[in-house]
Amino acid sequence: MTPLTLISHHLCPYVQRAVIALSEKAVPFERVDIDLANKPDWFKAISPLGKTPVLKVRDHAIFESAVILEYLEDTGPNPLHPADPLARADHRAWMEFGSAVLNDIAGFYSAPDGAAFEAKVVALEARFAWIEQRLGDGPFFAGNRFSLVDTVFGPVFRYFDVFDRIDDFGILTDKPKTKAWRTALAARPSVVAAVSSDYDVRLEAFVRGRHSHLTRLMR
Ligand SMILES: N[C@@H](CCC(=O)N[C@@H](CS)C(=O)NCC(=O)O)C(=O)O
Numbered sequence: 001m002t003p004l005t006l007i008s009h010h011l012c013p014y015v016q017r018a019v020i021a022l023s024e025k026a027v028p029f030e031r032v033d034i035d036l037a038n039k040p041d042w043f044k045a046i047s048p049l050g051k052t053p054v055l056k057v058r059d060h061a062i063f064e065s066a067v068i069l070e071y072l073e074d075t076g077p078n079p080l081h082p083a084d085p086l087a088r089a090d091h092r093a094w095m096e097f098g099s100a101v102l103n104d105i106a107g108f109y110s111a112p113d114g115a116a117f118e119a120k121v122v123a124l125e126a127r128f129a130w131i132e133q134r135l136g137d138g139p140f141f142a143g144n145r146f147s148l149v150d151t152v153f154g155p156v157f158r159y160f161d162v163f164d165r166i167d168d169f170g171i172l173t174d175k176p177k178t179k180a181w182r183t184a185l186a187a188r189p190s191v192v193a194a195v196s197s198d199y200d201v202r203l204e205a206f207v208r209g210r211h212s213h214l215t216r217l218m219r
Helices: 013-024 041-046 065-075 085-110 114-134 148-166 176-187 199-208 213-218
Strands: 004-008 030-033 054-057 060-063
Touching: 004 013, 013 065, 013 148, 041 054, 054 065, 060 065, 065 085, 065 148, 085 114, 085 148, 085 213, 114 176, 114 213, 148 176, 148 199, 148 213, 199 213
Parallel strands: 004 030
Antiparallel strands: 004 054, 054 060
């Protein structure tokens, strides 16, 4: 089997997608965490967008998490995408939706003032209203079968474990299906193992370093 190396970052939710998929497929890989605030030259030389994750396969460097996930689907065991083309398209669309949620989360923890912060709370609440509407009986996005959409949302919900300790912002309130999905993902071994045990401490330190509205709420 071709040795795989995943160039990673401790907190990166896009990295976590790939780690979860590799774990679900039981594909061995080496993880190399880098400092994105001080990118090593070797990383800059192989990463056209300068972002993690990058999956090294022999002398190829595959970038963009969605592309890495597709490559793992194409080459690894235990498919995480549904076989039906329409269902696959639907899953790809909700994975993209998950990236939009991540952009809003970044806006939420970086918002410089109360007005920008409130706008992101409203935006996130609306995103999760869509998710609540879309979810079925669970426990996962597509019922009993863990899918790539779950690899995207495990890292999304992980943020809220830290946000919830700051305050209840009401983003996930009155969304029972979303709540059950979050609980199921938090218990999935692949999701748990996608970050190190000091993840929460690191994320808190990261948010403090933003000097944002959320940082001020932490005090
Ligand atoms: N669309 C990319 C997003 C990856 C991304 O934004 N990675 C962040 C860390 S979570 C990054 O490397 N940021 C560093 C930078 O933009 O300079 C993907 O899906 O892989």
